Amino acid sequence: MSTLKRLFFVLAPSIALGSLLGAYPGYEVYRYIWNDARFCNTCHVHDYAYESWRESIHGKLTTCHDCHHQPLRQYILEPITLIMHQPKFPKDLKHMPNVARDLCESCHVSDPKFTDNITGPLPKEKIEQVPKVDRLWLHELHLNKKVRLAAPNAYHISDTEEFGKGKRPLGPERAIVCMDCHGAPPNRAHNFTATDRSCTYCHEKTHVTDAIRISGCRNCHFQDFMVPSGFGKSFVNEAREKSAGTSQNEH
Amino acid sequence: MKRLIAMLESALASEKGRKRLKAVGFLIGFFVGLMTVFQVLFLYRVLPHGGF
Numbered sequence: 337m338s339t340l341k342r343l344f345f346v347l348a349p350s351i352a353l354g355s356l357l358g359a360y361p362g363y364e365v366y367r368y369i370w371n372d373a374r375f376c377n378t379c380h381v382h383d384y385a386y387e388s389w390r391e392s393i394h395g396k397l398t399t400c401h402d403c404h405h406q407p408l409r410q411y412i413l414e415p416i417t418l419i420m421h422q423p424k425f426p427k428d429l430k431h432m433p434n435v436a437r438d439l440c441e442s443c444h445v446s447d448p449k450f451t452d453n454i455t456g457p458l459p460k461e462k463i464e465q466v467p468k469v470d471r472l473w474l475h476e477l478h479l480n481k482k483v484r485l486a487a488p489n490a491y492h493i494s495d496t497e498e499f500g501k502g503k504r505p506l507g508p509e510r511a512i513v514c515m516d517c518h519g520a521p522p523n524r525a526h527n528f529t530a531t532d533r534s535c536t537y538c539h540e541k542t543h544v545t546d547a548i549r550i551s552g553c554r555n556c557h558f559q560d561f562m563v564p565s566g567f568g569k570s571f572v573n574e575a576r577e578k579s580a581g582t583s584q585n586e587h
Numbered sequence: 588m589k590r591l592i593a594m595l596e597s598a599l600a601s602e603k604g605r606k607r608l609k610a611v612g613f614l615i616g617f618f619v620g621l622m623t624v625f626q627v628l629f630l631y632r633v634l635p636h637g638g639f
Binding site: 339342343346347348349350351352353354355356357358359360361362363365366369370401405406407408409411436438439450452453455 | 592595596599605608609610611612613614615616617618619620621622623624625628629630632633634635636638639
């Protein structure tokens with residue numbers, strides 16, 4: 337028998353056994369890297385974001401990777417960044433964290449394009465019970481509109497000062513994404529509630545009276561985002577018609 | 588190459604050498620199995636939404 341044949345018969349069983357036994361640790365490594373937020377938190381510099389995520393409803397139902405996806409090349413670059421120029425503070429980050437619209441839609445619309453990215457503790461059958469925003473009146477309306485604002489992943493995190501002044505860079509026309517209202521500087525650290533600042537990037541000149549400016553957008557419009565589409569239209573239109581009848585100076 | 592074959596032949600000739608080869612094979616297999624499962628699952632998650 338030749339040396340190679342003898343070598344094969346000696347090595348093959350041990351390689352096969354090693355592969356079988358190595359598969360389970362491989363799965364555990366994947367599970368730790370993909371599903372366990374502690375892995376992400378070992379390098380990332382946003383402790384406040386981790387804490388706020390953990391305390392939120394998303395912390396109980398999702399993992400970091402359910403929402404935060406990036407191209408494969410970024411995973412290769414990350415260890416280099418970690419060694420060469422590790423960010424010390426959030427302002428050192430290159431981009432604002434971005435969550436693509438289709439990732440939010442996996443749970444929050446009635447007919448999502450993808451659902452296979454959800455790997456967190458939320459069972460698949462429970463996803464059906466998550467409120468579907470495409471059936472809610474003003475959510476539906478906004479999801480079908482376009483804006484000329486720069487995409488949420490197009491600006492630097494140090495731009496937040498300009499955001500605080502109500503300015504936001506312009507860009508090519510595009511569909512509104514979830515992050516436009518539920519992300520970016522007004523919603524730092526996994527605070528997903530839309531703020532009045534989120535509205536004024538587009539609606540700054542919608543209302544002109546001081547009373548409206550003082551009371552804010554959401555005092556009047558919050559419920560319009562939560563009522564079902566059909567009900568919302570009829571209910572709000574009816575209210576507006578009544579209101580228009582009694583006052584010509586609504587806003 | 589000749590030297591490598593000679594080394595392998597001498598390892599195969601003795602019981603101790605064969606045991607060492609089996610241990611090396613097991614370690615190679617373990618690493619290959621671990622990395623294959625990890626990479627297949629990881630790429631399955633990353634590529635559909637993140638791309639290259």
